[in-house]
Amino acid sequence: MTNTIIKAENVYKTYPGGVEALKDVSLTVSKGEVVVIIGASGSGKSTFLRTLNRLEKIDSGKITIDNMEITNPKIKITSLRSEIGMVFQHFNLFPHLSVLNNVVLAQTIVKKRDRKESVEIAMELLRRVGIDDKADMYPGQLSGGQQQRVAIARSLAMKPKIMLFDEATSALDPEMVGGVLDIMKSLAKEGMTMVVVTHEMGFAKEVADRVIYMDEGRIVEAGTPKTVFSGAKSERLKQFLSQIL
Amino acid sequence: MKNKKLLWNLLYVFVIIGIGYFIYLSSAHVNYIWRWKNIPSFIVYNSQDTIDSPVSGIVENYKNKTLYIKSVKGKIEALKVEHPEVEKGQVVDKDDELGYNTHYRSGPLLVGLYMTLKISIMAMVVAMFLGLITGLMRISSNPLLKNLALTYIELVRGTPLLVQLFIFYFFIGTVFHLDRLVSGVGALSVFEGAYIAEIIRAGIQSIHKGQREAALSLGMNYYQIMRHIIMPQAIKRTMPAMAGQFISLIKDSSLVSVISITDLTKAGREIITSTFSPFEVWFTVAFMYLVLTYSLSFLTQIIERKMAKSD
Numbered sequence: 001m002t003n004t005i006i007k008a009e010n011v012y013k014t015y016p017g018g019v020e021a022l023k024d025v026s027l028t029v030s031k032g033e034v035v036v037i038i039g040a041s042g043s044g045k046s047t048f049l050r051t052l053n054r055l056e057k058i059d060s061g062k063i064t065i066d067n068m069e070i071t072n073p074k075i076k077i078t079s080l081r082s083e084i085g086m087v088f089q090h091f092n093l094f095p096h097l098s099v100l101n102n103v104v105l106a107q108t109i110v111k112k113r114d115r116k117e118s119v120e121i122a123m124e125l126l127r128r129v130g131i132d133d134k135a136d137m138y139p140g141q142l143s144g145g146q147q148q149r150v151a152i153a154r155s156l157a158m159k160p161k162i163m164l165f166d167e168a169t170s171a172l173d174p175e176m177v178g179g180v181l182d183i184m185k186s187l188a189k190e191g192m193t194m195v196v197v198t199h200e201m202g203f204a205k206e207v208a209d210r211v212i213y214m215d216e217g218r219i220v221e222a223g224t225p226k227t228v229f230s231g232a233k234s235e236r237l238k239q240f241l242s243q244i245l
Numbered sequence: 246m247k248n249k250k251l252l253w254n255l256l257y258v259f260v261i262i263g264i265g266y267f268i269y270l271s272s273a274h275v276n277y278i279w280r281w282k283n284i285p286s287f288i289v290y291n292s293q294d295t296i297d298s299p300v301s302g303i304v305e306n307y308k309n310k311t312l313y314i315k316s317v318k319g320k321i322e323a324l325k326v327e328h329p330e331v332e333k334g335q336v337v338d339k340d341d342e343l344g345y346n347t348h349y350r351s352g353p354l355l356v357g358l359y360m361t362l363k364i365s366i367m368a369m370v371v372a373m374f375l376g377l378i379t380g381l382m383r384i385s386s387n388p389l390l391k392n393l394a395l396t397y398i399e400l401v402r403g404t405p406l407l408v409q410l411f412i413f414y415f416f417i418g419t420v421f422h423l424d425r426l427v428s429g430v431g432a433l434s435v436f437e438g439a440y441i442a443e444i445i446r447a448g449i450q451s452i453h454k455g456q457r458e459a460a461l462s463l464g465m466n467y468y469q470i471m472r473h474i475i476m477p478q479a480i481k482r483t484m485p486a487m488a489g490q491f492i493s494l495i496k497d498s499s500l501v502s503v504i505s506i507t508d509l510t511k512a513g514r515e516i517i518t519s520t521f522s523p524f525e526v527w528f529t530v531a532f533m534y535l536v537l538t539y540s541l542s543f544l545t546q547i548i549e550r551k552m553a554k555s556d
Contacts, residue, residue, distance in 0.1 A: 053461075053462055055458055055462065078461075078464050078466045081461060081462055081464045082463060082464025083464075084462070085462070086459075086462035088458065092453075092455035092456060093459075094456065094459070094460075094474055094478075095478065096477050096478050106460075106463035106464060106465060109473065110464040110469070111464075151459075154459075155463070158463060158464065
């Protein structure tokens with residue numbers, strides 16, 4: 001399958017405290033696919049997402065991104081990470097840098113683009129997420145929704161092949177959620193490969209090509225939104241859906 | 246409300262005056278004679294340099310504080326003399342005194358203050374460097390680096406600076422033939438470096454781990470993350486503690502006087518042996534330290550206010 005971009009095989013991960021976060025997780029994602037991972041908190045969905053750019057190390061198994069085995073300790077992970085964008089629940093913007101420089105910094109020091117080109121790319125992306133008029137402000141002066149949109153622009157500036165979203169809307173005020181989700185939807189439409197951990201079931205139904213339900217570190221059910229949401233087989237998924245919908 | 250505050254402030258002034266009066270009374274009790282008059286001359290004094298005639302000849306003219314002397318050979322010599330003691334037309338021999346110039350010169354206290362400042366600045370620079378390296382080693386996951394840093398910090402923080410100074414001067418200094426100034430600066434740097442390491446460690450650890458993760462996810466390496474993301478935020482956050490440590494350093498530098506470096510404290514001690522005015526001298530020395538430390542804390546307040554604007 002040349003179309004495969006993410007391939008996780010039999011991934012295991014136990015935290016130092018003895019909590020088994022991931023148990024035999026395997027997942028294959030094709031280019032341009034949007035995969036939404038749902039599950040209760042503590043189900044291992046965020047941990048799994050974070051193993052995809054090796055923010056979390058795994059104990060056993062194998063993860064291949066774009067034909068590069070990122071779980072191989074010998075591989076140079078830093079440059080590879082720039083090809084995998086990640087958006088965090090708490091935005092994690094750099095508070096000491098202006099909005100513009102948040103988007104510019106990694107372009108200049110990681111991608112070695114010159115400043116002028118980086119600023120152009122940054123302004124274009126800020127325009128796309130609707131924050132270009134606040135380029136000179138600092139993150140602390142922005143609302144949560146605006147900060148998250150800057151964080152998306154910051155990731156996109158690296159021209160990633162894959163975007164990972166780790167509960168990107170969970171920390172936002174309800175009226176801010178829509179704007180961020182709209183940007184994510186437009187990205188999906190453009191054919192970006194996305195792995196999204198979220199509690200927004202509406203987004204999953206509308207955008208996802210595949211929905212994965214995780215529980216206690218395992219993938220319990222997977223399929224199209226329709227089969228997962230309407231034809232849940234396991235008792236746990238039925239229970240989870242009844243609680244959340 | 247406002248009146249009440251004024252009342253307390255007035256009371257504060259009274260208490261201070263009371264303490265001053267108490268000090269005066271105590272000194273009177275031991276029949277101490279205050280001689281403040283001499284003290285300023287230990288900070289700056291006016292020295293007289295006598296000017297001797299370089300040639301034999303006759304005083305031609307005196308204009309613009311300059312004496313013109315026509316030598317026997319007919320050559321005119323111009324000399325700057327502020328206070329001439331010769332008159333126009335007077336005959337002078339070679340090496341005769343023509344008059345004198347006055348100069349303001351630094352007294353021993355000011356020279357000592359300069360030495361204190363010099364030692365403190367040198368030690369600050371080295372201590373910052375040591376502290377930064379040790380602080381980074383301290384949070385390293387490599388046991389060798391971490392344990393080395395821990396050993397250094399514990400050894401230094403567990404022993405008195407005075408003892409460290411003696412070890413540096415009498416042991417390390419003897420073995421490596423170090424100059425006393427190098428020993429003094431070395432001991433101070435090693436001592437303050439251990440504290441700065443802990444400040445830097447705390448500063449780095451206070452930065453939310455999400456910052457590091459975001460930087461990692463953008464493809465930055467360890468150095469880039471430290472240089473562009475963690476350190477700028479950590480330094481800003483540790484400014485107050487760092488300033489406090491530098492103020493301590495200036496005060497601790499007074500201990501180098503025990504290895505015969507003529508800093509402000511040693512200068513004070515030397516003056517007392519000749520003037521027998523310990524009270525005035527120590528009060529003056531204390532005040533001069535206070536000027537240094539207060540300027541530093543004032544400066545850091547300005548910097549902090551400037552940095553806070555970017556938030």
